[in-house]
Amino acid sequence: MAKKVRKVSNFANKQFDFILLITVMILLALGLIMVLSASSPSSLSETGDDSYVYFRKQSGSALLGIAAMLFLSKVDYRFYKKFYKIAYIGSIILLLMVLIPKVGVEAGGARRWINLGIQFQPSEIAKIGMIIFFASYLSDHRKELNGIKNGFFKPFLILAPVIFILLFIQDHLSASVVMILIVSVMMIIAGCKLTYFLTVGTVGVGVGAARIICTC
Incomplete structure (x- = not known):
């Protein structure tokens, strides 16, 4: 003791x-x-x-x-690791709540806010949740990050896109870009191969540009 x-x-x-x-x-x-x-x-x-x-x-x-x-x-930063699953699932739930009528608040043609007595942007909380979740994930799989499965495919093409897509649906392109950058930088620093990100990044830029053009 x-x-x-x-x-x-x-x-x-x-x-x-x-x-x-x-x-x-x-x-x-x-x-x-x-x-x-x-x-x-x-x-x-x-x-x-x-x-x-x-x-x-x-x-x-x-x-x-x-x-x-x-x-x-x-x-102690290791304390947050206990809640990494809650951080991920909680982020998804908050972002889904934006899409619920009378809960999600629409402004300027975009639905990005939640009204639960007080108004706030769940994307800001989701950023913290994603940092906690991916920090834990990368720590647990640090010996496997050179491989394409745990070093790129699972985290960046399965787990992260759930959040990216929800932000995309909300027309919250800026938050999507920030979230992608946060996750990408964390993964690259942790030891994931840069070539994977360059390939997907090229495609992502094209998709983002198309989205901007379509909303104009």
Whole structure:
């Protein structure tokens, strides 16, 4: 028991990766500056005298995100592995809920939001779920990642496309692209062969271009 307590204490006292922390803060600051620049005219037009409405809302979300980051950084990353199946299945369920009438909220011709008393985009939660799931999958199959079955076919052409297709149906092309990039980078870093991704990537670019043309 004492050893377990000591391990938890040692982990909690570990220092942050300051390079990563500074990078995140810089990107966050740039994002807030862009939000302020893009939203000020609309905010001023809607309120008449306040050009910081959307900036304040986004800043509040940023502060909550920082607090969550600091808290979760104290949790042993191996703890999340216990929930990798729940993360995957939960992501699928949330994305399916978008398609349910009166639950999914349509705006601008796209259905990307869920209204459960509060409105949120399930794609944002699905990104975290996919990271947890694929980190666990790649860790469990790290000795088999050079093969086409467990190193490409199963994760990228069977498991991941379920999420990609649901986002595609929602006309959420940007989230689809981000999700594909996240999974691809994780798999390549883990040791999967780059040639597989180059081949499928070429086809994916063609499909994405066709989708954009068809929606114009």
